[in-house]
Amino acid sequence: MAGFDDLASERSKAQFDVEEMKVIWAGSRHTLEVSDRISRLVANDPVFRKDTRTMLSRKDLFKNTLRKAAHAWKRIIELRLSEEEAAELRFYVDEPAFMDLHWGMFIPTIKGQGTEEQQQKWLPLAYKMKIIGCYAQTELGHGSNVQGLETTATFDPQTDEFIIHSPTLTSSKWWPGGLGKVSTHAVVYGRLIIDSKDYGVNGFIVQLRSLDDHLPLPGITIGDIGMKFGSGAYNTMDNGVLRFDHVRIPRDQMLMRVSQVTREGKLVQSNVPWQLVYGTMVYVRQKIVSDASCALSRAVCIATRYSAVRRQFGLQSNGIETQVIDYKTQQSRLFPLLASAYAFRFVGEWLKWLYMDVNQRLQASDFSTLPEAHACTAGLKSLTTSATADGIEECRKLCGGHGYLCSSGLPELFAVYIPACTYEGDNIVLLLQVARFLIKTVSQLGSGKEPVGTTVYMGRVEQLMQCHCAVQKAEDWLKPSVILEAFEARSMRMSVASAQNLAKFDNQEEGFLELSADLVQAAVAHCQLIVVSKFIEKLQQDIPGKGVKGQLEALCNIYALFILHKHLGDFLSTGCITPKQASLANAQLRSLYSQVRPNAIALVDAFNYTDHYLSSVLGRYDGNVYPKLYEEAWKDPLNDSVVPDGYQEYIQPILKQQLRNARL
Numbered sequence: 001m002a003g004f005d006d007l008a009s010e011r012s013k014a015q016f017d018v019e020e021m022k023v024i025w026a027g028s029r030h031t032l033e034v035s036d037r038i039s040r041l042v043a044n045d046p047v048f049r050k051d052t053r054t055m056l057s058r059k060d061l062f063k064n065t066l067r068k069a070a071h072a073w074k075r076i077i078e079l080r081l082s083e084e085e086a087a088e089l090r091f092y093v094d095e096p097a098f099m100d101l102h103w104g105m106f107i108p109t110i111k112g113q114g115t116e117e118q119q120q121k122w123l124p125l126a127y128k129m130k131i132i133g134c135y136a137q138t139e140l141g142h143g144s145n146v147q148g149l150e151t152t153a154t155f156d157p158q159t160d161e162f163i164i165h166s167p168t169l170t171s172s173k174w175w176p177g178g179l180g181k182v183s184t185h186a187v188v189y190g191r192l193i194i195d196s197k198d199y200g201v202n203g204f205i206v207q208l209r210s211l212d213d214h215l216p217l218p219g220i221t222i223g224d225i226g227m228k229f230g231s232g233a234y235n236t237m238d239n240g241v242l243r244f245d246h247v248r249i250p251r252d253q254m255l256m257r258v259s260q261v262t263r264e265g266k267l268v269q270s271n272v273p274w275q276l277v278y279g280t281m282v283y284v285r286q287k288i289v290s291d292a293s294c295a296l297s298r299a300v301c302i303a304t305r306y307s308a309v310r311r312q313f314g315l316q317s318n319g320i321e322t323q324v325i326d327y328k329t330q331q332s333r334l335f336p337l338l339a340s341a342y343a344f345r346f347v348g349e350w351l352k353w354l355y356m357d358v359n360q361r362l363q364a365s366d367f368s369t370l371p372e373a374h375a376c377t378a379g380l381k382s383l384t385t386s387a388t389a390d391g392i393e394e395c396r397k398l399c400g401g402h403g404y405l406c407s408s409g410l411p412e413l414f415a416v417y418i419p420a421c422t423y424e425g426d427n428i429v430l431l432l433q434v435a436r437f438l439i440k441t442v443s444q445l446g447s448g449k450e451p452v453g454t455t456v457y458m459g460r461v462e463q464l465m466q467c468h469c470a471v472q473k474a475e476d477w478l479k480p481s482v483i484l485e486a487f488e489a490r491s492m493r494m495s496v497a498s499a500q501n502l503a504k505f506d507n508q509e510e511g512f513l514e515l516s517a518d519l520v521q522a523a524v525a526h527c528q529l530i531v532v533s534k535f536i537e538k539l540q541q542d543i544p545g546k547g548v549k550g551q552l553e554a555l556c557n558i559y560a561l562f563i564l565h566k567h568l569g570d571f572l573s574t575g576c577i578t579p580k581q582a583s584l585a586n587a588q589l590r591s592l593y594s595q596v597r598p599n600a601i602a603l604v605d606a607f608n609y610t611d612h613y614l615s616s617v618l619g620r621y622d623g624n625v626y627p628k629l630y631e632e633a634w635k636d637p638l639n640d641s642v643v644p645d646g647y648q649e650y651i652q653p654i655l656k657q658q659l660r661n662a663r664l
C-alpha cells in the first residue's frame with residue numbers, strides 16, 4: 001500500500017546507522033534514553049491527547065490545559081521524576097502553559113537575581129508548587145525598551161516596604177504568560193524610587209492572588225489579554241494584564257543580588273554588573289535557540305515523510321507516479337531546512353555550554369564573558385527563530401493543499417511558534433544589540449585588546465579584508481577551511497564597512513539609527529558564521545556509527561552553501577567570492593542534495609519523534625497518510641450531522657427563493 005511501502009523502502013536505503021544518529025541528535029545516550037522513555041509515557045497517556053485542540057472554545061481549551069498541567073504535575077510526583085525527566089515531560093506534553101513561565105522564568109529569575117537568603121525562602125515554595133510564579137516585565141506601552149518601564153516601586157522608610165504602583169494606563173503589565181488566570185506570584189520589574197530619586201529598573205517578588213481562594217489581593221487588577229493568533233496554538237496560555245494601586249510589599253522582596261536597599265533606604269551596589277537584572281533573558285534566549293531545532297525538525301520531519309509518500313506526475317514504467325521528494329525543486333526547498341535543523345541543534349548545544357561557562361565565571365566574579373554571552377544569545381535567538389518560523393511555513397507549502405489542514409499539524413505549529421520572533425526580545429531589536437557589540441569590537445581592533453570567543457576571527461582583520469577565495473572547482477567548496485574563510489571574510493568586511501560608515505557621522509547614535517538596516521545585515525552575517533563554525537567544530541569531534549559523520553558533513557555543507565546562495569549579494573559585493581565561484585557553489589549544492597536524498601527519511605527518523613509529538617497525519621511514522629486523512633475528516637464536528645445546523649434558517653430560504661425566481 002502507498003505510504004507503508006514507500007517509507008519502508010526509503011528506510012531500507014539509508015546509508016548510515018540511524019540509532020547512532022539518534023544519539024548525536026539527542027546529545028548523549030543518556031539524554032536519548034530519557035527523552036525516548038518520557039515521550040512514550042506522554043504519548044500513551046490519554047489525558048495528554050492533542051487531537052481535539054483546534055476545535056475547542058477558548059474556555060474549554062484553557063480548562064483542558066489546566067487539567068493536563070495538573071496531571072503532569074501528579075505524574076511527576078508519583079513517578080518521582082528527576083528535574084531533567086520532569087522538563088522532558090513538560091516538553092512532550094507540548095502545550096504552552098503557565099508551567100513554562102513558572103519553571104522557565106520565575107524560578108531562574110529568583111536563582112539568578114535573588115540573594116542566598118531570598119533563594120532559601122522562595123525556591124522551596126516554588127519547587128513544590130506551593131506558589132506559582134510568572135515574569136511580569138513587559139507593559140502596554142513598553143516591551144523592547146526595558147529602561148522605559150513605568151511601573152514604580154517606591155521605598156517607604158516608615159514601614160520598611162515598597163509601594164508598587166501603575167501610574168498610567170501604559171504602565172499596565174501586559175503579556176506575561178501565566179499571569180492572566182493562574183499565577184499567585186510574579187517577579188515584577190519596576191523603577192526603584194528612593195527618596196524621590198529614580199534608580200532604574202529592578203525586579204520585585206509580588207504576591208498577586210490569595211493562596212486560599214485565588215482572588216486578586218487588594219489593589220490588584222488582573223485578567224487575560226484575549227485571544228491570540230490561530231486556533232488552539234498559544235491560546236492555551238493565559239497571557240495577562242496587571243495593574244497595581246499602591247500595593248505594599250516587604251523590603252526583602254526586592255531581588256537583591258545586584259543591588260540592595262538597606263533599612264535606612266540606602267542603595268548599595270554589589271560587585272556584579274547591573275546587567276544581571278537582565279540575566280533571565282539571557283538564560284531564556286539560550287533555551288529558545290535549543291527549542292528552535294525542535295520546532296524546525298518537527299516540521300521538516302512531517303514534510304520529508306509526506307514528500308516521500310506523495311506522488312504527482314511523471315508516470316514511471318511500473319505505472320506509478322513520481323514521489324515529490326524526487327523533484328529537485330522540492331529538494332532545494334526541503335534539504336536546506338533539514339540541514340538547518342541539525343545546524344541549530346549543534347549551535348544550541350554549544351550555546352548551552354557557553355551559558356553554563358558564563359555562569360561559572362560569574363560565581364567566581366569573572367564578568368568578562370557577559371557581553372559576548374549577551375550578543376550570542378540575542379543574535380542566535382533572532383537568527384534561529386526567524387529561520388524556524390519561515391521554515392515551518394515553507395514545510396506547509398511543501399505539503400501542498402493537505403499542509404493547510406489542521407490535521408497536518410503544521411498550521412498549529414506555525415501559530416504556536418511565530419511569537420518566538422517577538423517574545424524574549426523582538427528579533428530586529430536583538431540584532432541591533434549584536435551590531436553594537438560588533439562595532440565596539442571593530443573599534444577596539446589595534447588597541448591592544450584582542451577579540452575573544454566568537455569574534456576571535458576579527459583579530460585577523462588584515463588577512464580577512466584582503467583574502468581571495470581559493471575555490472577553482474565545485475568540490476573545493478567541501479573544504480571546511482574554504483567555507484570558514486568565506487564566511488569570516490564576509491562578516492569581517494560587512495562589520496568594518498558599517499564601522500567606517502558610522503565613523504562619518506558626528507553623532508554616533510544618529511549614525512547608528514541611519515545605518516541600522518545595514519548593521520542588522522552585518523549582525524546576521526556574524527551569527528550565520530557562528531552557526532557554520534559550530535557545525536564544523538562538531539564534526540571535528542569523535543563521531544561513531546557507520547556513515548554518520550559523512551551524513552553530517554553533507555548537511556553541514558548544505559547549510560553553509562545554502563546560506564551562501566541565499567546571501568549571494570553579500571558575498572559578491574564584499575568581494576569574498578567571484579560569480580564563477582558562486583556558480584560552482586550552486587553546482588556543489590545540487591550534488592549534495594543527491595547525496596542526501598536516499599538518506600532523507602532516516603535523517604528525520606533520527607529525531608526520534610513519536611506520532612503523538614508530531615501530531616500530524618502527514619508525518620506519521622508508518623506513512624499511512626490517505627486512509628488516516630479520510631478518517632480524520634469525519635471527526636470534524638461539522639460532520640456530526642449530515643444536514644448542518646442552520647439549514648432551515650439560512651440555506652433552505654435561499655434555495656426556496658431561488659426556486660421562486662426561477663419560476664418567474
Ligand SMILES: CCCCC/C=C\C/C=C\C/C=C\CCC(=O)SCCNC(=O)CCNC(=O)[C@H](O)C(C)(C)COP(=O)(O)OP(=O)(O)OC[C@H]1O[C@@H](n2cnc3c(N)ncnc32)[C@H](O)[C@@H]1OP(=O)(O)O
Pocket residue numbers: 100101103104105135137138143144145146147177275276278279281282284287288291370371374422423424425426429433436
Ligand atoms: C516552552 C519551553 C520553555 C523554555 C523557556 C521557558 C520559557 C520561555 C518560553 C516561552 C517564552 C515565553 C515568554 C517570553 C517571555 C518574555 O518575552 S519576557 C520579556 C522579554 N523582554 C525582552 O526581551 C525585552 C527586549 N529588550 C531588551 O532586552 C533590552 O532592553 C535591550 C533592547 C537589550 C536594551 O537596549 P539598550 O537600551 O541599548 O540597553 P540598556 O541601556 O538597557 O543596556 C545597555 C548595556 O547593557 C547590555 N545588555 C543589554 N541586555 C543585556 C543582557 N540581557 N545581558 C547582558 N548585557 C546586556 C548592552 O549590551 C549594553 O552594554 P554596553 O556595554 O553598555 O554596550
Ligand SMILES: Cc1cc2nc3c(=O)[nH]c(=O)nc-3n(C[C@H](O)[C@H](O)[C@H](O)COP(=O)(O)OP(=O)(O)OC[C@H]3O[C@@H](n4cnc5c(N)ncnc54)[C@H](O)[C@@H]3O)c2cc1C
Pocket residue numbers: 101135136137138141142143144145174175176177234239419422423424425426427428429432
Ligand atoms: C506570546 C508572547 C508571550 C510573551 N510573554 C511575556 C512574558 O511572559 N513576560 C513579559 O514580560 N513579556 C512577555 N511578552 C512580551 C514580549 O517580550 C515583547 O512583546 C517583546 O519584547 C517585544 O516588545 P514590544 O511588544 O514592545 O515590541 P515593540 O518594541 O513595540 O516592536 C514593534 C516594532 O518596532 C520595532 N522596533 C522597536 N524598537 C526598535 C528600535 N530600537 N530600532 C528599530 N526597530 C525597533 C520592532 O522591530 C517591531 O518591528 C510576550 C509576548 C508575546 C507575543
